[in-house]
Amino acid sequence: MNQIYHVAVTGNDKWEGTKENPFQTISKAAKIAEVGDRVIVHEGTYREWVKPEHKGYSNTKRIVYEAAKGEKVIIKGSEVVKDWTLIEGTVWKAEVDNTVFGDYNPYAEALDGDWLIYPVDYKLHAGDVYLNGKSLYEAADFEELKNPRMRTNGYAAPWTNHPEPLLHPEDSVYQWMAQVGEKTTVIYANFQDQNPNEECIEINVRKCCFYPEKTGVDYITVRGFEIAQAACPWAPPTADQPGMLGPHWAKGWIIEDNILHDAKCSAISLGKEASTGHNLCTRRHRKPGYQYQMEAVFRAKQIGWDKETIGSHIVRNNIIYDCGQNGIVGHLGCIFSTIENNHIYNIAKKHEYFGYEIAGIKLHAAIDVQIIHNHIHNCSLGTWLDWQAQGTRVSKNLYHANDRDFFIEVTHGPCMVDHNIFASEYSFDNVAEGTAYIHNLCCGTMRKEACLDRATPYHFPHSTDVAGVSLVYSGDDRIYQNIFLGGQTT
Amino acid sequence: MNQIYHVAVTGNDKWEGTKENPFQTISKAAKIAEVGDRVIVHEGTYREWVKPEHKGYSNTKRIVYEAAKGEKVIIKGSEVVKDWTLIEGTVWKAEVDNTVFGDYNPYAEALDGDWLIYPVDYKLHAGDVYLNGKSLYEAADFEELKNPRMRTNGYAAPWTNHPEPLLHPEDSVYQWMAQVGEKTTVIYANFQDQNPNEECIEINVRKCCFYPEKTGVDYITVRGFEIAQAACPWAPPTADQPGMLGPHWAKGWIIEDNILHDAKCSAISLGKEASTGHNLCTRRHRKPGYQYQMEAVFRAKQIGWDKETIGSHIVRNNIIYDCGQNGIVGHLGCIFSTIENNHIYNIAKKHEYFGYEIAGIKLHAAIDVQIIHNHIHNCSLGTWLDWQAQGTRVSKNLYHANDRDFFIEVTHGPCMVDHNIFASEYSFDNVAEGTAYIHNLCCGTMRKEACLDRATPYHFPHSTDVAGVSLVYSGDDRIYQNIFLGGQTT
Amino acid sequence: MNQIYHVAVTGNDKWEGTKENPFQTISKAAKIAEVGDRVIVHEGTYREWVKPEHKGYSNTKRIVYEAAKGEKVIIKGSEVVKDWTLIEGTVWKAEVDNTVFGDYNPYAEALDGDWLIYPVDYKLHAGDVYLNGKSLYEAADFEELKNPRMRTNGYAAPWTNHPEPLLHPEDSVYQWMAQVGEKTTVIYANFQDQNPNEECIEINVRKCCFYPEKTGVDYITVRGFEIAQAACPWAPPTADQPGMLGPHWAKGWIIEDNILHDAKCSAISLGKEASTGHNLCTRRHRKPGYQYQMEAVFRAKQIGWDKETIGSHIVRNNIIYDCGQNGIVGHLGCIFSTIENNHIYNIAKKHEYFGYEIAGIKLHAAIDVQIIHNHIHNCSLGTWLDWQAQGTRVSKNLYHANDRDFFIEVTHGPCMVDHNIFASEYSFDNVAEGTAYIHNLCCGTMRKEACLDRATPYHFPHSTDVAGVSLVYSGDDRIYQNIFLGGQTT
Amino acid sequence: MNQIYHVAVTGNDKWEGTKENPFQTISKAAKIAEVGDRVIVHEGTYREWVKPEHKGYSNTKRIVYEAAKGEKVIIKGSEVVKDWTLIEGTVWKAEVDNTVFGDYNPYAEALDGDWLIYPVDYKLHAGDVYLNGKSLYEAADFEELKNPRMRTNGYAAPWTNHPEPLLHPEDSVYQWMAQVGEKTTVIYANFQDQNPNEECIEINVRKCCFYPEKTGVDYITVRGFEIAQAACPWAPPTADQPGMLGPHWAKGWIIEDNILHDAKCSAISLGKEASTGHNLCTRRHRKPGYQYQMEAVFRAKQIGWDKETIGSHIVRNNIIYDCGQNGIVGHLGCIFSTIENNHIYNIAKKHEYFGYEIAGIKLHAAIDVQIIHNHIHNCSLGTWLDWQAQGTRVSKNLYHANDRDFFIEVTHGPCMVDHNIFASEYSFDNVAEGTAYIHNLCCGTMRKEACLDRATPYHFPHSTDVAGVSLVYSGDDRIYQNIFLGGQTT
Numbered sequence A, B, C, D: 001m002n003q004i005y006h007v008a009v010t011g012n013d014k015w016e017g018t019k020e021n022p023f024q025t026i027s028k029a030a031k032i033a034e035v036g037d038r039v040i041v042h043e044g045t046y047r048e049w050v051k052p053e054h055k056g057y058s059n060t061k062r063i064v065y066e067a068a069k070g071e072k073v074i075i076k077g078s079e080v081v082k083d084w085t086l087i088e089g090t091v092w093k094a095e096v097d098n099t100v101f102g103d104y105n106p107y108a109e110a111l112d113g114d115w116l117i118y119p120v121d122y123k124l125h126a127g128d129v130y131l132n133g134k135s136l137y138e139a140a141d142f143e144e145l146k147n148p149r150m151r152t153n154g155y156a157a158p159w160t161n162h163p164e165p166l167l168h169p170e171d172s173v174y175q176w177m178a179q180v181g182e183k184t185t186v187i188y189a190n191f192q193d194q195n196p197n198e199e200c201i202e203i204n205v206r207k208c209c210f211y212p213e214k215t216g217v218d219y220i221t222v223r224g225f226e227i228a229q230a231a232c233p234w235a236p237p238t239a240d241q242p243g244m245l246g247p248h249w250a251k252g253w254i255i256e257d258n259i260l261h262d263a264k265c266s267a268i269s270l271g272k273e274a275s276t277g278h279n280l281c282t283r284r285h286r287k288p289g290y291q292y293q294m295e296a297v298f299r300a301k302q303i304g305w306d307k308e309t310i311g312s313h314i315v316r317n318n319i320i321y322d323c324g325q326n327g328i329v330g331h332l333g334c335i336f337s338t339i340e341n342n343h344i345y346n347i348a349k350k351h352e353y354f355g356y357e358i359a360g361i362k363l364h365a366a367i368d369v370q371i372i373h374n375h376i377h378n379c380s381l382g383t384w385l386d387w388q389a390q391g392t393r394v395s396k397n398l399y400h401a402n403d404r405d406f407f408i409e410v411t412h413g414p415c416m417v418d419h420n421i422f423a424s425e426y427s428f429d430n431v432a433e434g435t436a437y438i439h440n441l442c443c444g445t446m447r448k449e450a451c452l453d454r455a456t457p458y459h460f461p462h463s464t465d466v467a468g469v470s471l472v473y474s475g476d477d478r479i480y481q482n483i484f485l486g487g488q489t490t
Helices: A024-031 A140-145 A169-173 A280-284 A289-302 B026-032 B144-145 B167-172 B280-284 B289-304 C026-032 C144-146 C169-173 C282-283 C288-302 D028-030 D142-145 D169-173 D282-283 D289-302
Strands: A004-007 A038-041 A043-048 A061-069 A073-076 A079-082 A087-088 A092-096 A116-118 A129-131 A176-182 A184-190 A201-204 A220-223 A226-228 A255-256 A259-261 A264-271 A314-316 A320-324 A327-330 A338-340 A343-347 A359-364 A370-372 A375-377 A381-386 A392-393 A398-400 A404-409 A416-418 A426-431 A435-438 A447-448 A450-459 A468-473 A478-480 B004-007 B038-041 B042-045 B065-066 B073-074 B078-080 B084-090 B090-097 B114-118 B128-130 B177-178 B183-192 B201-204 B219-225 B224-230 B254-256 B260-261 B266-269 B312-316 B321-324 B326-330 B338-340 B343-347 B359-364 B371-373 B375-377 B381-386 B390-397 B398-400 B406-408 B415-418 B424-433 B435-438 B445-446 B451-459 B466-472 B478-480 C004-009 C037-040 C045-046 C063-067 C073-076 C078-082 C085-088 C091-097 C116-118 C129-131 C175-180 C182-191 C201-204 C221-222 C226-228 C252-256 C258-263 C266-271 C312-317 C320-322 C326-331 C338-340 C343-347 C359-364 C371-372 C373-378 C380-387 C392-395 C398-400 C404-409 C415-418 C427-432 C435-438 C445-448 C451-461 C464-472 C478-480 D004-007 D038-041 D044-046 D062-066 D073-076 D078-080 D085-088 D090-096 D116-118 D129-131 D175-180 D185-188 D201-204 D220-223 D226-228 D254-256 D258-262 D266-269 D312-316 D318-321 D325-329 D339-340 D343-347 D359-364 D368-373 D376-377 D381-386 D393-395 D398-399 D402-407 D417-419 D424-429 D435-437 D443-447 D451-459 D466-470 D478-480
Touching: A004 A024, A024 A038, A024 A061, A043 A370, A061 A370, A140 A176, A140 A184, A259 A264, A264 A320, A280 A289, A289 A450, A289 A468, A289 C464, A320 A327, A327 A343, A343 A359, A375 A381, A375 B219, A381 A392, A381 B326, A398 A404, A404 A416, A447 C037, A450 C451, A468 C288, A468 C451, B004 B026, B026 B038, B026 B065, B128 B183, B144 B177, B144 B183, B260 B266, B280 B289, B289 B451, B289 B466, B321 B326, B326 B343, B343 B359, B343 C045, B343 C373, B398 B406, B406 B415, B451 D451, B451 D466, B466 D289, B466 D451, C004 C026, C026 C037, C026 C063, C116 C288, C129 C182, C144 C175, C144 C182, C201 D339, C258 C266, C266 C320, C282 C288, C288 C451, C288 C464, C312 D175, C320 C326, C326 C343, C343 C359, C373 C380, C380 C392, C398 C464, C404 C415, C427 C464, D004 D028, D028 D038, D028 D062, D142 D175, D258 D266, D289 D451, D289 D466, D318 D325, D325 D343, D343 D359, D376 D381, D381 D393, D398 D402
Parallel strands: A004 A038, A038 A061, A043 A073, A061 A220, A073 A226, A220 A255, A226 A259, A255 A314, A259 A320, A264 A327, A314 A338, A320 A343, A327 A359, A338 A370, A343 A375, A359 A381, A370 A392, A375 A398, A381 A404, A392 A416, A404 A426, A416 A435, A426 A447, A435 A478, B004 B038, B038 B065, B042 B073, B065 B219, B073 B224, B219 B254, B224 B260, B254 B312, B260 B321, B266 B326, B312 B338, B321 B343, B326 B359, B338 B371, B343 B375, B359 B381, B371 B390, B375 B398, B381 B406, B390 B415, B406 B424, B415 B435, B424 B445, B435 B478, C004 C037, C037 C063, C045 C073, C063 C221, C073 C226, C221 C252, C226 C258, C252 C312, C258 C320, C266 C326, C312 C338, C320 C343, C326 C359, C338 C371, C343 C373, C359 C380, C371 C392, C373 C398, C380 C404, C392 C415, C404 C427, C415 C435, C427 C445, C435 C478, D004 D038, D038 D062, D044 D073, D062 D220, D073 D226, D220 D254, D226 D258, D254 D312, D258 D318, D266 D325, D312 D339, D318 D343, D325 D359, D339 D368, D343 D376, D359 D381, D368 D393, D376 D398, D381 D402, D393 D417, D402 D424, D417 D435, D424 D443, D435 D478
Antiparallel strands: A079 A201, A087 A092, A092 A184, A129 A201, A176 A184, A450 A468, B078 B201, B084 B090, B090 B183, B128 B201, B177 B183, B451 B466, C078 C201, C085 C091, C091 C182, C129 C201, C175 C182, C451 C464, D078 D201, D085 D090, D090 D185, D129 D201, D175 D185, D451 D466
């Protein structure tokens, strides 16, 4: 009774989706695939936003989307742009019809929202331009576009008090900017000595690559794809948090064996949906952001945030790199998930913008989440557990060459951080309580602080039900059998 | 602090939305209007799907969308089609670029889903063609299109055992059909003696006219618009239930002083969203439809179906006519609402299709809903309360010239039906228990039955919490002080 | 079908409970009275703890317990003690068999628990001795018993910084103490110049007079009784909170037209039950009391604390006086209740002990509670709204001759305090935010403070669902049209 | 910080409860033992009802009550009665002061309530008389008491259509009856040729032996006791369900290594409390019992019936025999429990009364309950899973010499019944659906039926949330690899 649908670039959406007569788009399959069905995608590049329509019923009754074995399948949030005109120096221009964007024009969408703080003097956008796959920098203005200076240090957390260098400063002179008109959007780019008409130039046009439009699409498997170049927006814990790939407030996804890169913000999102609060602090200025964040927790309870309905995802064996905000992000939606054996690197190393949500993995309310055996390096921050990390285990991960490796914040535990190697110069920020640190190798420095002006929730064990809310007095940690090499004090 | 935004057909979405520099689309205002804001729309026709982005906070802190006082504002789900070619007899053809449809091509979307039963030998579609505002009939095939016979009786409920005549049989020879291609959709229409190039021909292209894309957009007021010609799909209680206008699973809307007509299915929907079940019976054939319907009730509890989160809408002073399925529809989402002083007529009187969900007002789980002082006539069925009508009051309504006036089904009460005039020949179907009928004037016949093979829920008083589930034994009614004229037995 | 049961001192519990053959105890009727039944009690004194066994179903389907019209019915928590022996000076002694106490011997039960702070150097007990109805003082030791000095000021709130005088200092030389043995309890009392063998001496022996032993006994009416002299324990918001009379965690009680006096602690309790926390701070010393109090709120949610299950009581037209802790007390269980037209006086005016829970009316989490048209005087504190007073209205009450009239603490509102007369010298303590004070006459002084080290919950409107937790920044009050006479600054 | 309290028959409740100065009653320890504490009881017989006052916090933070290692500790619900007078033939009489009963006189409490059907012509009582430990039969009247005939078959399920013999018919001529007066209760007993003044005669006087009076007393361990002779009442699923031993609506008890016998009704109860319905069908006659039972499920949800709050008990290594109704009973409260390695026999083999709740193990709503490796024989019915057995596993149990071994009723599964030996002549009643029977040895006959007039709930997987309610169509079973010896058709 269960169906197998095939998709191929040579297919046709009018066909039946069989191996012999495949569909042309994954989206076509995504509209009809039902519980128990399997969608096999064949070699090629698919420039579309796949929005799975139906849900699976249980861990064993799923809908599976996978790349055909041994075939290279790429889903891109970008389109190729040709016909560039040289206008001045090394600056070129191309005009794009606005119909390619639909409702969402990334070049009109400012990177904005709660907890985003830099740059302050001009707005960046969700759009991006890629020269042979490499993301350019957005110029502050036309002046900079024409005469870009190489950037060396980028925007970073103000309290760390040390500059964070760009990973590839030499890339920073490749820049773009855009002018959005009524019918078209004009892209300007400084390609330096490259002729865009002879190279592959892509611009991102879609918010997501594989992300349901509605909530509650449970038990989907996404396996074996390369996914890249989506114009996903800034994804703080007090807003709708879309990523390039993710469940959008559902249960039981398996995301495995994928390669994800060049998300404007977050590659994989296990985060929250919009109705529990969407940038209310930025938009309304009525209460501090953390108050809206706490309210989001209680609103989430009202729309069914619990173990039965949300979370329990598995994210494993993925390679994630070159994203602006996060490899993996998620507030509330991440509960009871396992994040295992992923390789995450080069997150926020362009340092184009900074907000309090940037890390290789950034989770809020990571109740009973397991972060195991990941390799995380060259990120501005390796892993950030913020608020309500309870029952969380961070184990056997390898961190190195990050500006900071690990940050646990305003959370009451219990958490377990064990058998990790923190090899960067700055190991920890500990603004939390109730964590056990066991059998870690810490090569860098640590910071420990209380937080006495902000109360955060704690939960009944293994539950999303709030048991109380408390200030973070700091302390109540257990530190056993670690090796501290002793970093340089900052 | 609160803003007033103006929209005018002469405006520009790049402008600030002031009275002097208005926006051009309501959608632009809908993207930025926040709690406390007011959107005033000026005279003209707006062909767009308005998707309010933000929500109000309470009954007194709303976002208001309204037509400017004394100005005629029309929102249409249709586009004008020109350039018709005569191909044979009175049959013309026009070709429409598929980009006007976006993701949803109504001419490719069959009218389908749970509880829809007629026609059985061919599929109708969500699309529709309008000749000077009048909806045409969809031909079964090209043969019928060329040589349409006048239809006199249409599809109707099988158990009523009497034919239900079309209100305007002479219209039924105006027909259309469509062929959906990869790039374009070709519309064929038999306009009889009319030349479409000299008349106004519109085809519906959008699923909704004013309906949030996401759930949870609370406390919106929609006032004073004429809204017409949306290609909304069949909306049974076990599916996503979009209407031309509605809150899409939210709380506290006020819908007042509008004129709604020519919805392909339902004009106003207070119904449920997709994640609690979307045509699972039709799609999966695993359980009977009523079992999925009961499961939807319990799933809804898991995503927060209760008085605090959902319902409490007010629908008043609207005029609704010429719709295929319902003037007002709603499962689950309608709780604690008031439907007052509306004029509803000509619902399903083309009789193009039949399913068990057709009525002027069709509500499921109408807990504590008040249906007061409405005027409902020339409908195939006036009002249908199905499942879990508890605390429901139907009072002071005037029914006449309907095929049937009122149907209350598989519900345990208590309900109050009082001070109504049921003036049609067939007054009641009572397949329920626990209703008080008081001070009604009943001019027609009645039917009363038990339902012993299907159990339906009842609730704690004034609550969505289920208190139990029971077969419908029939009885336990209170019938006081009614006047029964005694209709002709069917 | 519904029964009327009669109870008379001349009855017999073996009889049928008819008017002609009444029961002898109210307890007998309380064991069998079912929904819809009525228990009429005839003139006389009933020394028993009535524990209603069954519950009513709704506001109109109750179980009613009432004094027969025009007859004086007294329920007492005490027993008469005779056979006193003079042992020294004016000190007498009597020996009481422990079987009269059952499981609960008030002379072995220390007044103790969270938030009780004075006296510190010795323990008082739940027991009490009454000389012709007047409560004696418990001596600190035998020395004091023999040679009591008149007390003038009693224990009071430390922060008020002014002495609170006893209402009747001359009574304070009448004292008792007890020695609890294995089989008997020996009561010693200094009756001054009275001969106890010629007066009426009673000692309290029962914890409650009318209070279900189990939770969930809904919709009981208690009308027209005089109830007195129960040995009820200290009832803080973080413990089981029994009173002399009350519902013990249920819904929909009506308590009206009663006279209540001489409760050792609280006369009427609308408070919480034990499983959400019972003096955990005092017993376990793990967290501060306010943390346990917050946890009690969330635990209560887990056992069904909401509008459907708990609260909505009516307490009206009662006269309450001469109690040690409260006229009316209640944490959590008081939600959606109305306290109207009661006369409350002489609460804690013996000043024998002090804890942070003493007032004529002391409510926590008084969500949507109405306190209307009460007359409250000669209390150490008139009314104290503590934590989560939201939707609370305090209107048209007359306060005078209290040490303080009103205290609103660590709550975020909105609350309405209107049309009250605060005639005492010390009108207000305002350690809260979000209250509207309108049209009050304030004769005394006020105090206003923030509370920045303790976060308390606020709720969704008209709901027990927590919406957030916040520090109390103070402010956001509305003060309109009040008359402030201006008291003397303390 | 945690305390160890000692109890010994030589102790004194005024002492400190140390090993050297132990308490005299377990009840004294039960009043003060806190989380983390341990109560060790030393050799001897304790005639008391232990009501634990405080709760543990988690599986590892418990309060432990245990018999001292190697010492025989017996808790009895009975008292010894002496001074018997011979009044006629072999009938003796003794008079008991009513004060020994407190509020609950078992000789005045009829065995009664929902689902109890036999005997119909007279009422039995909760009381019982024991001659040297052996329970007597209650005579129908004085006539029978004087001239008892030996009973051979007892009351049994009407539909099984075959007589069920008494295990020891010769015992049935030992009989008693009682007359309850105002001050005393007179016990009459026919001891045949025994002289009660020379034997040990006990009568049960307490409802329970170890059972909290209030709900919510979590995480208690009860280990190593012999517990016997409680006057526990009939415990149907629609009433308060006390047993001789049990948690009374709480979470996380461990009951292990105990010997339990001679409960008048149920030895161990994991059942429900009173507020969700107490014999409403018997008392009110408004709806059928199964409707009240379903309502109890939904009411239970309102007071927090879920995995976080209720159930997850472990009952292991106990020996249970000679009880009237059940070895282990439990509706709702039993969820997520494990019942392992118990030896249960001689349940209801006096056959003094019959109701639809009698079995070695009788569970309703046994969601995710494991019944593993028990030895159950000489019961009228071995194990009965009734309503909502979902996620239940019955594995590796040995059944033999039962009137029937196993009954699964009106439940939708999934359940697993595997690796059991059903050695009695009547193996199964299967009035359910959705069970897998795997690798069982079935020596007897089976019966399979549908139930089409009664709908019962099913739940979301591993949850108490109701997912739907359905008639029981029967079928959908999986029967693999069983050995059916083929019993004799009944």
